[in-house]
Amino acid sequence: MSVFQVLKGVRGERVFRIATMGILAFLTLFFIIIVVAMVAYTDWATLISTLISEEILFAIKLSLITATVASIITIAIAIPVAYAISQAEFPGKNIVDTILDLPIVISPIALGAALLVFSNTPIGRGIENNIIRFVFEVPGIILAQFTVISALAVRLLKSTFDSIDPRYEQVGRTLGCSKLKVFFRVTLPLARDGLIASSILTWAKAMGEFGATVTLAGATTFKTETLPIAIFLSLASADVEKAVAVIFILIVIAAASLIALRKISGRSYQI
Amino acid sequence: MIEIKNLSLHLGNFFLRDINLTIDDREYFVILGPTGAGKTVLIECLAGLHRLRKGEIWRDGNNATALAPEEREIGYVPQDYALFPFLNVLGNITFGLREKKYPKTEIKEKAKSLAHLLGISHLLNRDVRALSGGEKQRIALARALATSPRILLLDEPLSSLDVSTSKYLRLELRRFHEELEITTIHVTHNLMEAEEMADRIGILNKGKLEQVGTSEEVFFYPKNETVSDFIGTPNILNCNHCNPLGHGLMEAHCGGVPIILPYEGDVVKRIALFPKDIYVSASKPPGPELNRFKGVVTEIKPYSSLIRFKVKVGENTLLTELPKDRFEDMGIKLGQEVFLILKLRRLRVY
Numbered sequence: 001m002s003v004f005q006v007l008k009g010v011r012g013e014r015v016f017r018i019a020t021m022g023i024l025a026f027l028t029l030f031f032i033i034i035v036v037a038m039v040a041y042t043d044w045a046t047l048i049s050t051l052i053s054e055e056i057l058f059a060i061k062l063s064l065i066t067a068t069v070a071s072i073i074t075i076a077i078a079i080p081v082a083y084a085i086s087q088a089e090f091p092g093k094n095i096v097d098t099i100l101d102l103p104i105v106i107s108p109i110a111l112g113a114a115l116l117v118f119s120n121t122p123i124g125r126g127i128e129n130n131i132i133r134f135v136f137e138v139p140g141i142i143l144a145q146f147t148v149i150s151a152l153a154v155r156l157l158k159s160t161f162d163s164i165d166p167r168y169e170q171v172g173r174t175l176g177c178s179k180l181k182v183f184f185r186v187t188l189p190l191a192r193d194g195l196i197a198s199s200i201l202t203w204a205k206a207m208g209e210f211g212a213t214v215t216l217a218g219a220t221t222f223k224t225e226t227l228p229i230a231i232f233l234s235l236a237s238a239d240v241e242k243a244v245a246v247i248f249i250l251i252v253i254a255a256a257s258l259i260a261l262r263k264i265s266g267r268s269y270q271i
Numbered sequence: 272m273i274e275i276k277n278l279s280l281h282l283g284n285f286f287l288r289d290i291n292l293t294i295d296d297r298e299y300f301v302i303l304g305p306t307g308a309g310k311t312v313l314i315e316c317l318a319g320l321h322r323l324r325k326g327e328i329w330r331d332g333n334n335a336t337a338l339a340p341e342e343r344e345i346g347y348v349p350q351d352y353a354l355f356p357f358l359n360v361l362g363n364i365t366f367g368l369r370e371k372k373y374p375k376t377e378i379k380e381k382a383k384s385l386a387h388l389l390g391i392s393h394l395l396n397r398d399v400r401a402l403s404g405g406e407k408q409r410i411a412l413a414r415a416l417a418t419s420p421r422i423l424l425l426d427e428p429l430s431s432l433d434v435s436t437s438k439y440l441r442l443e444l445r446r447f448h449e450e451l452e453i454t455t456i457h458v459t460h461n462l463m464e465a466e467e468m469a470d471r472i473g474i475l476n477k478g479k480l481e482q483v484g485t486s487e488e489v490f491f492y493p494k495n496e497t498v499s500d501f502i503g504t505p506n507i508l509n510c511n512h513c514n515p516l517g518h519g520l521m522e523a524h525c526g527g528v529p530i531i532l533p534y535e536g537d538v539v540k541r542i543a544l545f546p547k548d549i550y551v552s553a554s555k556p557p558g559p560e561l562n563r564f565k566g567v568v569t570e571i572k573p574y575s576s577l578i579r580f581k582v583k584v585g586e587n588t589l590l591t592e593l594p595k596d597r598f599e600d601m602g603i604k605l606g607q608e609v610f611l612i613l614k615l616r617r618l619r620v621y
Contacts, residue, residue, distance in 0.1 A: 167353040170320050173340035174347040175367030176418060185370065189357040 035251070042244050050245040058222055059230040060249065066138065066226060067206035070145035074153045074206075075199050082157035083187070087166075103151035111147050112215025115140075119216075140217035141224055145206040153202045160194025161187070196264050204257035208250060272296055273422065273454065278316060278326030285312045286478040290326065294456065299448050301469035302458045305501060309478040310458040311350070314424045317456065319343050330421075343422075346415030346453075350427040352407045354399040360410050361395040367418040385413045388447065405436040412444075416451065423448075425457040429464060441467055462502065466490075466619070474498050487621045490543045505543040505619070506589045513539045523620075527585030530562055532618050541621045546579060548617035549591040552610045553601045562613045568605055582609055 007015050050056060085097055103111060118124045119135050127134075134140035168190060172182035188195070210228035217224040219233055227246050234243035278290040287309050294300045302310045315321055317328060319340040327336045335343060354363050361382060368378045386392040389409045394402065399410065408428055415423060428444070429437040445468055448455050459465055465472050466486040474481045474489060474497075481501075482494040491507055493499035508525035516522055522531050523539040530542065550556075556563065566584035573579075578598040581588050589611065593601070603609060 165351075165353065167349045167351065168355065170315075170318070170340070171347060171349060171353045171414075172366075173320070174318055174343070174345055174424075175414070176341045176370040178339070178341060181370065185366075186355065189355070192357065 038244055038247065041240075042248075043241060046241045047245045047248070050242050051249070053242075055221060055225070056230060056242070056246065056249075059225045059227050059246070062138070062141070062224075063207055063226040066141045066145060067203055067209075070142045070149065070206045071199060071203040073142070074146055074150045074202055075157075075195070078150060078153035078157050078198070078202075079188075079195075082154045083161050083183070085154070086158045086161035100151055100154050103148060104155065108144075108148050108209065108211030108213075109215055110211075112144050112212030115143065115147060115212065115216045134216060136216075136218040136220065136224065138217070138224060141213050141226060144212035144216045145209045148209050148212050149202040149205050152205060153198050156198040156201060157191070157194060160191045160198070163194075164190050193264055197261055200257050200261050200264075204254060207253055272331060273317070273456075274327075274329040275317075276327045276329065278313075278323065278328070280312060280316060280321060280323060280325070282312055282321060285309045287313055287316070288478045290480050292473060292480060292483060294454060296454055297452045299445070299455045299457065299468060299470045301465040301472045302456065302475055303460070303462065303465040303469075303472050303501075304475035305460055308460075308475045310460075310475050311426050313475065314347075314426055314456055314458055317422070318345055318347050318424055344418075344420050346418070346420035346423045348408075348411045348415050348423070348425045348428055350430065352411035354402075354407055354410055354414070356400055358399070359395075360391065360397050360399055360402075363399055363410055364395075364413045364417055366414060371418060381417055382413075385417055388450070389413050389443075403436075404432045405440060408432065408440060412447070416447075416453070421454065423453050423455045425455065427458055427460070430459070430461070437464075444468065474501060476501060490619060491541060491621070503545050503547070504590065505545050506549075506587070508542040508544065508587055510539045510541060526587040528564060528587055530613060530618070532562075532615060532620060534620055536620075539620055543619040543621075544589070544613060545617065546590045546592040548614045549589060550612040550614065551582075551591055551593055551601075551603075552612070553603060553607070555610055556612060562615060564611050564613075565608060566611055568603060568607050568609060571603070571605060582611060584611060 006012075081100070085093065085100070090096075116135065119128055132139050134143050164187060168186050169182050172186040173179070177185055208228055209226075210232065213224075213226060214229055214232065219225065219229045221233065225233065227250055230246045231243045231250075234240070234246065273292075273294040275290050275292040278287055280287045285307070290313065302313060304310050312321070316323060319335075319338055319342075323336055327334055329335060330343075355366065358366065364382050364385060365378050368381060373381070382395070383392070386395055389412060391406065391409050391413060394406060394410070399407065402410065412428075425444075429440055432440065441464060444455075444457075457465075457468060469486055471484060472486055472489050473483045476497050482489055482498045484492075489498065490502060490505060493502055508528070508530070510523040510525040510530075513521050513523040516531065519533050519535055520531060521534040521536075521539055522529055523534075523542065524530075525542060532539070532542070564584045566582035566589070568580055569583050569588060570581040571578060573595070574592065576595055577592045578595055579590060579592045580598075580603065581590055591611065593603075
């Protein structure tokens with residue numbers, strides 16, 4: 001007799017429910033235990049002194065600035081891109097869509113390495129020497145974060161625009177709006193929740209970005225040391241207390257972002 | 272005047288084929304057709320929402336084919352109303368006025384007078400998401416009318432409303448039309464709605480405009496089988512003479528059959544009656560003898576899940592129908608005598 005035949009009827013329902021709930025409890029506990037173990041390990045006096053150390057304050061400030069700038073640039077670019085992919089029909093749309101999705105599945109270190117290689121090409125060198133320096137510099141952090149989070153922002157905003165009934169725009173047009181005006185007066189207000197949710201998620205992801213950043217901008221204390229890089233540097237020098245302090249900051253930022261997200265749009269925009 | 276010349280369009284599953292149509296100023300024109308006929312696509316073309324590859328749209332002698340929707344001076348009420356959820360009722364109504372930069376005092380006055388006309392003054396500060404279907408319809412109408420358009424396009428404006436609200440709003444729509452004297456194009460799949468509201472009806476089927484005419488022309492002189500099938504092949508009774516009975520009642524003699532019906536006019540010339548609106552009984556039904564007739568079954572034909580059969584009453588042969596199982600239960604045979612009751616409310620009189 002197969003398992004499907006044994007677990008029939010009400011008994012089968014109960015077993016199925018217990019099995020799924022059990023696995024859910026296991027995963028939740030797994031994360032709780034990690035955090036609790038970290039809390040138990042922490043020496044709070046050291047943690048607070050680490051938090052207010054000059055190096056960590058610099059990392060917090062740098063992370064906040066770079067993640068905010070990268071998110072603003074990303075959202076500004078992702079809005080028209082997502083709208084075009086959602087609304088326009090053009091040849092090769094599927095290919096373009098796939099290319100824009102690539103950064104979601106490619107490892108961030110690979111993306112950072114690709115950017116580093118690009119900076120060594122004639123075009124890359126031209127940009128580095130004449131316009132703006134990215135390699136081992138702060139703009140490199142922003143570029144690395146942008147590269148990693150832009151695909152996510154496009155994906156989230158595309159689903160927002162997909163869910164907007166084109167009728168609203170059509171009515172807006174008949175009420176006197178041009179195509180551009182109707183985008184600002186009708187489409188963006190309709191996309192408000194999705195827009196805020198995407199901004200929060202991309203910002204939170206930028207705050208935690210490590211792989212591409214460390215590859216392109218390096219890990220120089222007081223120069224390109226963001227919070228995730230601070231964890232990396234602390235662990236590399238066996239300073240676990242410092243690493244734990246920074247981990248706490250990142251957990252607080254992540255939790256605050258998710259709470260804000262839930263308040264705005266329920267569960268619909270969670271990854 | 273609106274002129275549609277040789278308009279053809281293919282859009283996904285929908286297409287329009289060589290549409291030619293003229294709609295007069297201040298006319299209430301209804302585009303009638305089954306689901307998927309292309310009715311919505313046709314009014315979307317009038318609204319400028321599709322780029323036309325073949326055909327032209329002219330307005331008052333000017334070619335309006337290439338005009339953008341915002342340049343067409345139209346008011347558009349889509350089927351689901353599409354009220355902006357990020358604005359309250361007042362914000363929705365005044366949206367177009369604000370976009371067209373009307374002075375603030377004028378915006379206020381216009382909103383007030385429209386709200387009064389449509390009976391929605393008490394709703395102005397409400398959230399549009401919390402309104403009933405009928406209220407939403409009025410607000411969508413107020414929003415469309417606010418910018419004083421020259422043409423009003425209504426896409427199935429009553430289809431999502433309950434029967435009584437829909438019936439009431441039919442009268443209201445006609446009232447607004449008469450008060451505002453605005454050319455109105457109304458799309459529907461509902462025959463009764465079309466008949467009740469239209470100055471003229473255009474029957475659209477599979478993207479082709481099959482017939483244009485008054486409801487009388489469409490009912491009594493269907494141009495082809497498609498139209499007559501869609502209308503439902505009514506029985507047409509020609510009436511020889513009639514006697515007013517007072518109290519709004521008329522007795523019409525149609526081919527030896529006396530029919531009493533509510534009618535305020537002078538003369539009943541013809542009566543149209545759909546097969547489904549004739550009640551059939553194999554035995555004499557109880558009750559008063561009003562509009563009940565004895566006849567003989569002359570022809571029986573299966574028609575999908577129904578049986579359609581002809582009954583000779585006086586000089587008329589009436590087509591009637593019953594569900595197959597009901598027909599078999601009654602054991603109706605050729606040459607058998609049956610009793611017919613005409614449903615008074617469903618008679619169409621001209």
